[in-house]
Amino acid sequence: MNPLVTRIDFKWTRLTLRQPWRTAIAGTKVQLSTLPPEPVVPFKKPFKVELIGGKRYSWCACGHSKNQPFCDGAHKTKAQGLSPLRFVPEKDATVWLCGCKYSNNPPYCDGTHKQAFVLSATLHKHKDS
Template sequence: MNTLVTKLDHKWIHLTLRQPWITAVAASKVQLSTLPPEPVVPSKKPFKVDLVAGKRYSWCTCGHSKNQPFCNGAHKTKAQGLSPLRFVPEKDVTVWLCGCKYSNNPPYCDGTHKQDFIVSATLHEQTYS
């Protein structure tokens, strides 16, 4: 129990507050996070891809897909909280899609793979089961 002392019109008032929620919160050992998991780095280079106008693509954001740079659903078990980035090109075009998963212009490569944190990163090894 905590005691709160306040001054009101030059008179001291003592109040006793009950905080039953403190016991419940202190007893809880569950840690919740609202942050999605970080993607792994499957490649330190972009992927050159020919895109077809009007076709829907799903670019892998987690790095676990065995079908890089596209999604194969691996995020559902290996990176829950991350979802693929879906896009439809307006015209047939050849582009460089990000392979490191840290582009500031996803799904397109912006050169982020040249930064030290990617250059020094460990490449994610695909496991085949």
């Protein structure tokens, strides 16, 4: 092969290997962003609710609703970034819906309300405006 081509390939390889290093140094600027708000704890126990199969429900995920455990739209002003969880049960059922808002199986209670961080949390009080 032509020695000139080999030298060009070698230089190209050297530049390619060095480029990520230069990018890493130049790209060390940290960009801060606002995290979505954490839900407040309105109740430390689940809600026993009778659901109708095929009906659409909106479970409050922020904890600000005055219509717990269901959403009343309070997240639009008090917890922007959190949205209700909408669900439709397949059949009529009596279920336990999460009241602490930290369930790992929302909207259903999974016992998270028994953990220390929920037990020690201050209950959210609604302010009448």
